[in-house]
Amino acid sequence: MFSFIRSALALLILAAALPAHAALKVLATTSDWGALVNEIGGDQVNVYTATSALQDVHRVDAKPSLVARARTADLVVATGAELEIGWLPVLIQESGNSRIQPGSPGYFEAASVLSLLEKPERFDRSLGDIHPQGNPHVQLDPRNIARVAQALTDRLAQLDGAHAQYFQQRAKDFDTRWQAAIKRWESQAASLKGTPVVVMHSDQTYLCRWLGLQQVAAIEPKPGMPPTAGYLGQLVTKLAASPPRVIMLNAYNDPKAAKWLSERVHAPTVVLPFSVGGTPEAKDLFGLFDDTINRLLAVLK
Amino acid sequence: MMSCKALAALLALAGMTLPVLGHAADDVASLRAEMQALKNEYQTRVEALEQRITQLENAPVGGLAEATPAPQPAPSMGSAGGTGTAFNPAVSLILSGNYAHIDQDPETWRIGGFMPSDGEVGPGERSFNLGESELTLAANVDPYFSAQMTAALSAENEVEVEEAFFRTLALPSGFTAKGGRFFSGFGYLNEVHSHAWDFADQPLVYQAFFGGQFKQEGLQAKWLAPTDLFIELGAETGNGSEFPATRRNRNGFNGATLFAHVGGDYGDATSWRAGAAYLDQRAEDRAFETIDEFGLPLTNAFTGKSRTWVVDGVLKWTPVGDPNRRQLKLQGEYMQRRETGLLAFDTEGSDLTDDYRSTQSGWYLQGVYQFLPRWRAGLRYDSLDSGTPRIALVDSGELPLSAFPALLPADPDRISIMLDWNPSEFSRLRAQFDWDDARGENDWDHVLRLQYIYGIGAHGAHKF
Numbered sequence: 150m151f152s153f154i155r156s157a158l159a160l161l162i163l164a165a166a167l168p169a170h171a172a173l174k175v176l177a178t179t180s181d182w183g184a185l186v187n188e189i190g191g192d193q194v195n196v197y198t199a200t201s202a203l204q205d206v207h208r209v210d211a212k213p214s215l216v217a218r219a220r221t222a223d224l225v226v227a228t229g230a231e232l233e234i235g236w237l238p239v240l241i242q243e244s245g246n247s248r249i250q251p252g253s254p255g256y257f258e259a260a261s262v263l264s265l266l267e268k269p270e271r272f273d274r275s276l277g278d279i280h281p282q283g284n285p286h287v288q289l290d291p292r293n294i295a296r297v298a299q300a301l302t303d304r305l306a307q308l309d310g311a312h313a314q315y316f317q318q319r320a321k322d323f324d325t326r327w328q329a330a331i332k333r334w335e336s337q338a339a340s341l342k343g344t345p346v347v348v349m350h351s352d353q354t355y356l357c358r359w360l361g362l363q364q365v366a367a368i369e370p371k372p373g374m375p376p377t378a379g380y381l382g383q384l385v386t387k388l389a390a391s392p393p394r395v396i397m398l399n400a401y402n403d404p405k406a407a408k409w410l411s412e413r414v415h416a417p418t419v420v421l422p423f424s425v426g427g428t429p430e431a432k433d434l435f436g437l438f439d440d441t442i443n444r445l446l447a448v449l450k
Numbered sequence: 451m452m453s454c455k456a457l458a459a460l461l462a463l464a465g466m467t468l469p470v471l472g473h474a475a476d477d478v479a480s481l482r483a484e485m486q487a488l489k490n491e492y493q494t495r496v497e498a499l500e501q502r503i504t505q506l507e508n509a510p511v512g513g514l515a516e517a518t519p520a521p522q523p524a525p526s527m528g529s530a531g532g533t534g535t536a537f538n539p540a541v542s543l544i545l546s547g548n549y550a551h552i553d554q555d556p557e558t559w560r561i562g563g564f565m566p567s568d569g570e571v572g573p574g575e576r577s578f579n580l581g582e583s584e585l586t587l588a589a590n591v592d593p594y595f596s597a598q599m600t601a602a603l604s605a606e607n608e609v610e611v612e613e614a615f616f617r618t619l620a621l622p623s624g625f626t627a628k629g630g631r632f633f634s635g636f637g638y639l640n641e642v643h644s645h646a647w648d649f650a651d652q653p654l655v656y657q658a659f660f661g662g663q664f665k666q667e668g669l670q671a672k673w674l675a676p677t678d679l680f681i682e683l684g685a686e687t688g689n690g691s692e693f694p695a696t697r698r699n700r701n702g703f704n705g706a707t708l709f710a711h712v713g714g715d716y717g718d719a720t721s722w723r724a725g726a727a728y729l730d731q732r733a734e735d736r737a738f739e740t741i742d743e744f745g746l747p748l749t750n751a752f753t754g755k756s757r758t759w760v761v762d763g764v765l766k767w768t769p770v771g772d773p774n775r776r777q778l779k780l781q782g783e784y785m786q787r788r789e790t791g792l793l794a795f796d797t798e799g800s801d802l803t804d805d806y807r808s809t810q811s812g813w814y815l816q817g818v819y820q821f822l823p824r825w826r827a828g829l830r831y832d833s834l835d836s837g838t839p840r841i842a843l844v845d846s847g848e849l850p851l852s853a854f855p856a857l858l859p860a861d862p863d864r865i866s867i868m869l870d871w872n873p874s875e876f877s878r879l880r881a882q883f884d885w886d887d888a889r890g891e892n893d894w895d896h897v898l899r900l901q902y903i904y905g906i907g908a909h910g911a912h913k914f
Contacts, residue, residue, distance in 0.1 A: 201718070203771030208875070210766060210773055211914050212721040213680035213713025220624055220674045231909065235875070239911045242596075242617070245624040245674045252593075274876060274906075373874065375823055401772055403823065 173309050176215075176222040176240075176249075178233050179206055180425040181288040182259060182297075184434045186226055188323045189302050193312045197222075199240075202427035203401045206232055207278065207373065211239035219244035222255070224308055226301065229258025230265055230285035254307055260285055262300040263293050266354055277371025286352035288424065290359040291331050291438055298323060330435055335360075338442050344449060347388070347396040347416070349407065352423070356441065365393050368406050376406050388414045395419055395448050400427030419448040539589035540908035544645040546581035548901040550574055554893075561658045562860030562890025563836025564810065565752060566738045567693040569661015573651070573886065573897045580605035581901075584612065584645060588908075594620045600643070612643075613665070624674040634664045635672070635684045635709045636727040637783050638762040646912050648779070648818045649868055650882045650899045654832040655785050655812030657888075658862075659758060661693045664729070668703075680713035680723070694756040694787070695731035705731040713914070722765040723914055729758040733789075737797065740856045749798055750854065752806060754791010760784065764914070774823050782815040795843055795853060802849065804842035808857075811835050816866075824872050832864040836890070860890025878903040 172195040177183035183198035190196070197218045200206050206228070219225065219240040227233050241249055241256075248255035265283025272281050287293045302320035306313035342361035348354075350369045357364045366388060370380045388410075396407050396418045404418065411418045421441050422431035430440040552573050559572040582605075588598040599614040615630030633641045639656060640663050652662055668688020675681035690704035691697045698704060707730075713723035737751045762783040770776055786809065793806035816830035838859045843849045851858065864887060870880035884897040 201771055205772050205774055208774050210721065210768075211911065212715065212766075213711070213723045213914055214678070214715045214721060216674070216914075217678055217680040217714070221676045221678075234909045235911050237911075239913055243626075243674070243913070245621065245626040245672065247620040247622065250593075250619055274874075278874065403775055 173223045173305065174221050175224045175226060176218050177226045178228060178237060179288070181294075181434065181437070182226040182228070184425045184437075185294060185298060185301060186305075188434065189298060189316055189320045190305055191315070191319050193309065193315060194305070202422060202424035202431070205401055207235065209233075209236045211236040211243070215240050216243045219249060220246050222246065222249055224255045224257060224304070225249045226257045227259070228285050228287065229260035230282040231280050232260075232285035254304065257301065257304050259287060259293075259297045259300075262296055263287050266358065267351060277369075278373030280372075284351055284354050287355055289353060289356035289441070291327065291334065291434075292359070293355065294434060295324060295327055295331075298327070326435075330438065334438050334442055337446065341445060341449065344395070345391065345393045347393045347407075347410070347414075349398050349402045352399065353397055353421075356421075360442075360445075365391065368396075368410065381406060381410060384410060385413045392416055395445070397421055397445075399423035417448050419444050421445070537589070539587040542586045542905060542907035542910055544584040544586075544643075544903065544905050546583070546645060546901065546903045548574070548579050548581060548650065548899045550576055550579060550900075551898040552576050552895065553897070554895040559888060559895075560856070561654065561834065561888050562862050563856075563858060564658040564834070565736075565856060566740075567658070567661030568738070569657070569693060571657040571661055572888075573884065573895075573899070581903075582612075582644065584643065586908075586910075590619065591616065594618065624676060626672050626674075628670040628672075629668070631667045632665060632670065634666070634686055634707055634729070635670060635711075636664055636707055636729055636758075637760045637785070638723070638725060638764055638781065639783065640664055641913070645903050645905065648781075648816065648826075648828055649830055649866055650880060650901050653783070653812075653814035653816075653830065654834055654862060654864055654888055655783065655814055658810075658812060658834055659694065659785055659787055664692060666691045666695070666704075678714075680711070682711040684709045684711075690731055690733075694733060694736070694758070694789075696733045696736045698732065698734045705729070718771070719769055720765065720767050721914070722763070724761075724763040726761050727759065729756075729760075731756045731758075733791070735794075735797075738856065740854065742796075742855075743850075743852050748796045750856075751794045751797050752789065752791060753794070754789060754806065756787065756789045758785055758787040760786075766914075773820070775820075777820040779818045780816070781818075782813065784811070784813040786811040793841055793843065795849060802843055804846065804848070806839065806841055808839035809837045811837070818868075826870050826872070828866075828868040828870075830864075830866040830868075832862075832866070834860075834862040834888075834890075836860045836862075862888045862890040864888060875909075876905045 172193050173190065175186050175190070175194050175196045177186055177196055177198050179200055180198050180202055183196045186194055186196050199215050200209050225241070227237055250256060260282065265285065265287065267284040269276065269279045269281060298320055302316050305316045338360045343363055345363045345365045346357065347366045347368065348357065348364055350367060351372055354364065366384055368376050370376055392414050393416045396411050396416055398404055398407050398418055398420045400420055400423050407418045421444055422428040422437055425431055425433060425437050428440055431437040550573060556573055556575055560566065561571070583603040584600055585603065586598065586600045588596070590596045595616050596619055597616045600612040602610045602612040604610065611631060613632050615628050615632040618627045621627060635641060639652065656662060666688035668686055670684060670686040672682060672684040686707040687703040687705065689697055695705055707727065709725060709727035711723055711725040715721045733756055734753050735751045737749050739747055739749055742748050760783055764779065764781040767778040768776070788809050790807045792803050794801060794803040796802070812834035814830060814832045816828060818826055818828035820826045836859050839857055841854060841857065844851050865885045866882055868880055868882040870878055872878050880901040882899045882901065886895040886897055887893065
């Protein structure tokens with residue numbers, strides 16, 4: 150028992166004696182925020198991304214490896230609006246890390262600087278897995294990314310004042326390239342405006358809204374509720390009158406229901422990356438939107 | 451005394467007013483300079499704001515920018531009118547119940563070879579049953595502490611404080627401390643609330659060794675290593691109020707628990723956690739009822755040391771990345787307990803006391819496979835080994851072994867299969883079937899339970 154305490158103490162002292170790392174340690178909940186922190190932080194940040202684009206970020210295990218990353222993080226970058234509510238609070242609570250507690254400078258929520266769509270009128274779970282603060286899948290509107298980038302830059306500068314100028318310089322450079330890219334994407338996708346589409350879940354709402362796609366139906370009857378055979382049957386009848394041009398899927402979605410519907414309403418499906426890393430082409434944030442628009446244009450040709 | 455205070459107050463007041471008077475005496479020039487500085491500052495602020503407005507006006511039409519560009523506070527569920535509800539803690543309520551079909555009389559259920567724990571053990575009663583309703587309130591107290599309480603409302607119309615504890619938020623260097631009544635960090639399943647179990651009940655080893663779950667009133671300290679590998683060390687002490695300990699009328703700490711957990715990922719698809727823990731407790735007159743050879747009830751009691759250790763492991767394999775589509779969860783724990791001390795026979799009658807020594811062990815292994823979204827199937831095997839206790843009263847020939855029917859050596863086993871359907875994150879319907887030989891008599895009981903679990907209120911978050 151005493152030798153146990155002694156070795157624990159020795160470990161502690163060792164840990165305290167380790168030199169502090171120069172780069173800020175950032176735990177990002179999704180690959181998009183991870184990519185954004187890298188764009189702004191450059192070599193002054195060390196980013197760990199908690200989830201992959203093949204996961205549904207609503208439901209992720211609070212894995213021990215993530216608790217360990219939360220322990221050493223200087224900054225947690227989350228989407229917020231209760232997207233990560235099933236697991237992030239556990240990571241923060243178990244981390245024993247006071248720097249990343251909500252309300253501290255080390256806790257950042259992207260949703261806090263955005264105005265969210267689809268704020269529910271009624272808070273009732275019979276409506277499905279709704280988010281009281283609005284739709285949290287904000288990353289598919291690039292203008293949101295630009296806004297989050299600004300706030301994130303301020304936060305990085307606050308946490309590492311010595312590199313504030315470095316972050317601001319990189320953010321400025323990113324913003325210039327980003328605004329140019331938005332113009333390019335908007336002109337490339339101009340022909341898509343008004344296209345009737347079927348989505349999987351309300352997580353493509355921001356994309357539809359940005360590109361002017363007309364969302365005629367969702368495969369999920371209610372947020373988070375998988376479709377039943379009966380509901381899909383009704384959908385076929387409903388869509389027969391005004392068929393969609395394409396059914397949009399995210400990389401993490403199970404394609405079964407979409408494929409089934411695709412055959413019946415004679416509209417192709419397209420798998421979109423949804424997040425950085427969702428497709429081989431979506432290597433970074435620029436790749437995410439390049440690939441999303443390329444795939445939409447290719448399928449709607 | 452009063453005059454002393456008054457003098458001090460006067461001095462303090464004087465200290466506060468003197469500089470003000472000094473300022474008033476300053477010349478007008480410095481005031482002017484300050485005013486100018488303020489003016490300049492506001493000028494730049496206004497310019498910056500104007501610039502932002504122009505930027506926003508030039509933003510693409512149809513965007514979200516024109517709606518509300520300003521950061522917006524999170525909407526609160528409570529009324530904004532200052533009715534005092536904005537700081538209400540997160541409230542969640544879990545409702546559960548079952549329908550049970552049990553072949554053998556559940557009144558006769560017991561774990562063969564183990565001293566009864568007086569806990570929540572066994573398959574429950576026949577027919578329809580209301581399970582425990584768990585009401586949890588949780589919130590941060592201030593920047594330094596959070597607090598949580600779970601009250602269990604039983605079908606017998608009793609309220610039990612299942613857990614009620616505070617936890618630190620701001621200790622440095624990866625430390626957290628917890629105090630109050632809480633489930634011990636011993637083992638893997640001990641801390642898990644019943645609604646989050648993968649089967650309708652606890653493994654036999656938990657039922658035999660802790661009467662369900664080990665908790666007490668006390669303190670816990672945990673330290674998480676600043677490494678990429680998850681390494682957590684913890685220690686607990688308390689009043690030893692629950693089985694296998696007893697509350698003794700003594701000052702100071704009663705017993706200790708030490709635990710260590712290690713965990714990480716193996717590739718993209720596999721994550722794991724392994725642990726070991728040691729529980730050192732004392733019992734004083736830990737009574738248990740038994741039936742003697744003539745069928746009459748009598749009370750025996752154990753006094754002495756009770757030491758338990760456990761090794762536990764859990765592994766989750768998620769082949770497609772998304773745990774909602776497919777996931778395999780494998781989990782197992784092995785425990786061993788040594789008890790040494792005195793065993794008293796018939797404390798209210800003949801009251802014979804002599805040495806007692808036992809080494810008992812048990813383990814379970816279970817796998818739960820999510821084979822479709824919403825659907826999970828599971829298999830669990832339980833095994834206990836009561837060992838052969840050394841009872842000096844028996845060894846000396848004073849009493850026959852049959853005087854202690856509860857302590858006759860036995861090897862209880864159980865096999866459970868379960869299937870559950872989870873329409874959403876907040877509801878679960880489960881069917882579980884057990885081949886149960888907890889009595890250790892090779893006379894297998896068959897237990898079928900159809901169970902529901904519903905959660906309303908705040909969205910819960912569960913540990914790994």
